[in-house]
């Protein structure tokens with residue numbers, strides 16, 4: 001391979017790498033994915049106990065169990081339907097803890113590091129809640 005061809009190949013690889021780095025996470029929240037929906041329901045209702053903070057129906061709740069002067073978030077927002085996040089943003093959040101503006105939720109919201117498929121399941125379940 002001459003130098004010119006080598007440089008073309010190298011440049012091509014770099015472009016592909018950069019594209020992969022900025023590509024949004026696979027948000028494949030396929031409508032009607034019953035298995036993901038069931039797993040999501042299980043993770044949210046039986047494992048994460050999201051309801052303990054986000055309230056019944058996950059419609060948002062004040063966290064009365066926190067001392068008033070504690071430097072924490074004293075309200076857990078509505079997550080039924082995930083009104084503030086796209087599916088892709090929510091999957092990233094459940095995998096990394098990062099919100100779209102690159103900030104993190106305050107305590108006591110746990111910083112989840114879910115496996116991709118579990119994050120997709122949780123988001124599939126939350127998105128269809130009304």
Ligand code: HEC
Pocket residue numbers: 043044048049050051052053054073074075076077078079084085090093104105106107108109110122
């Ligand atoms: C111990 C309490 C607690 C538990 C348990 C909890 N959360 Fe939260 N969550 C919060 C609080 C408080 C916030 C808001 C943090 C802030 O305002 O900085 C939050 C924020 C969020 C957000 C960001 C919402 C937005 O609109 O910005 C999502 C999404 C979320 N939680 C999902 C979940 C899911 C899914 C579960 C269960 C798997 C869960 N949470 C369990 C307390 C909790």
